[in-house]
Amino acid sequence: MYDVAVIGGGIVGLATGRELLSRRPGLRLLLLEKEETLAAHQSSRNSGVIHSGIYYRPGSLRARLCREGGVALREYCDTHAIAWRRTGKLIVAVEEPELPELDALYARGTDNGIAGLEILDGAAIREHEPHCAALKAIFVPETAVVDYAQVAGSFAREIASVGGEIVTSAAIVGARRTTDALILQTVAQEYETTRVVACAGLGADGIARILGGSLYPRVEPVRGEYLLLKPERRSLVNGCIYPVPNPKLPFLGAHVTPRIDGSVWLGPSDAAQSDILSAVQRYVPELRAEDTLSGPFGIRAEGVDEHGGFIGDFVIESGDRVVQVRSAPSPAATSCIAIARHVAELMSS
Ligand SMILES: Cc1cc2nc3c(=O)[nH]c(=O)nc-3n(C[C@H](O)[C@H](O)[C@H](O)COP(=O)(O)OP(=O)(O)OC[C@H]3O[C@@H](n4cnc5c(N)ncnc54)[C@H](O)[C@@H]3O)c2cc1C
Incomplete structure (x- = not known):
């Protein structure tokens, strides 16, 4: 019999397992992936970006947990010898119609308490990014990069080191309740636990059907492809460069990200935009198809409401013995430690 079973061994589930164990040493914790x-x-x-929190509606869960999570994550990396690097970031307006949205973003960032934001014109933009062409930009000095797989690996080692049990190849396919416990079922085995936390990413819908939860949000998979800059062309950029996002979509637009390993990624594509190259050429006009190589892809789990609209926030549902992270889109990697603390608070309230 376990005290808590965490479903999902992504960065949110692992951060949550670690947080619960640190609050209650000796907790019998199981994590199933x-x-x-x-x-x-x-x-x-x-993309490996530690976001500042500039984009999110003031007062939203994403605005708060991204700010808190970014600080906590950098501290965590420092104390666990995980490399991260402050790259800074430019959010660039290339055409006149984008200027009001850029100004709105600056105001939102100020409301969200993001430190050191600056508005730059063309000449100042080129001091940061000599190959970038834009009318106006916001400079976000806090933005940084990290390898989230490394962070997740470190959380897993910590869980194991204090007696938490991690089982992989263990898909939850069913569950039933007894008077004082839940029985989680995988194809191979059953696990009895007092409480459950579900952090299943793209699988959040399926788990909600198994555990019982509200019908919405539903999870919409949105594939994102990346291109890589050839090593000899990495000098085209210094830090992260993002376009002004489309305010109607939850995506940030195809961006340029220097990674912690020295590679430079372009993308990801999103539901509205498949041609990464032309999207980035708008603000790095020297970029050519022959400068790039095909890269990896990721599939975002975006929460959608009953009208088919993107929710654009984290959704965490708390019920009888069960807490479910129903929607944890970007910046949930940045926010993982703050999400874990939030879940732990819900469980103790
Ligand atoms: C292309 C892309 C770019 C992004 N860029 C950034 C960025 O730069 N910065 C940032 O902060 N965020 C970014 N994000 C978002 C961030 O990566 C996610 O929000 C975060 O990783 C979510 O973590 P998670 O643990 O909830 O989900 P996941 O990592 O998807 O983990 C969920 C886990 O649950 C498991 N699972 C599912 N169903 C079951 C089941 N039935 N039984 C057992 N296990 C199950 C899955 O196998 C999976 O391992 C990006 C996402 C994508 C896709």
Whole structure:
């Protein structure tokens, strides 16, 4: 019999397992992951950016947990010898109609308490990014990069080191309740637990049907492809460069990200935009198809409401013996430690 079973071995489930164990040493904690390896989905297939929190509606869960999570994550990396790097970021407006949205974003960032934001014009933009052409930009000095697979691996080692049990190749396919417990079923085995936390990413819908939860949000998979810059062309960029996002979509637009390993990724594509190259050429006009190689892809788990609209926030549902992370899109990797703390608070309230 376990005290808590966490479903999902992505960065959110692992951060949550670690947080619960650190709050209650000796807790009998089990983490069940359907794949053979941990963090095989979104948590190792993303842009690797530690977001500042500029984009999110003030007062939303994403605005708060991204700010808190970014600080906690950098501290965690420092204390666990995980490399991260402050790259800074430019959010660029290339055409006149984008300027009001850029100004709105700056105001939102200020409301969200993001430190050090600056508005730059063309000449100042080129001081940061000599190959970038834009009318106006916001400079976000806090933005950083990290390898989230490494962070997830470190969380897993910590869980195991204090007696938490991690089982891979263990997809939850069913559950039933007894008077004082839940029985989770995999094809191979059953596990009895007092409480459950579900952090199943793209599988959140399926788990909600198994555990009982509200019908919405539903999870919409949105594939994102990346291109890589050839090593000899990496000098085209210094830090992260993002376009002004389309306010109607939850995606940030195809961006340029220097990774912690020195590679440079372009993308990801999103539901509205498949040609990464032309999207980035708008603000890095020297970029040519022959400068790029095909890259990896990731599949985002985006929460959708009953009208088919993107929710654009984290949704965490708390019920009888069960807490379910129903929607944890970007920046949930940045926010993972803060999400874990939030879940732990829900469980103790
Ligand atoms: C292309 C892309 C770019 C992104 N860029 C960034 C970024 O730069 N910065 C940022 O902060 N965020 C970014 N994100 C978002 C971030 O990666 C995710 O929000 C975060 O990884 C979500 O973590 P998770 O643990 O909830 O999900 P996941 O990593 O998807 O983990 C969920 C886990 O649950 C398991 N699971 C599912 N069903 C079951 C079941 N029935 N039984 C057992 N286990 C199950 C899955 O196998 C999986 O391992 C990006 C995402 C994508 C896809």
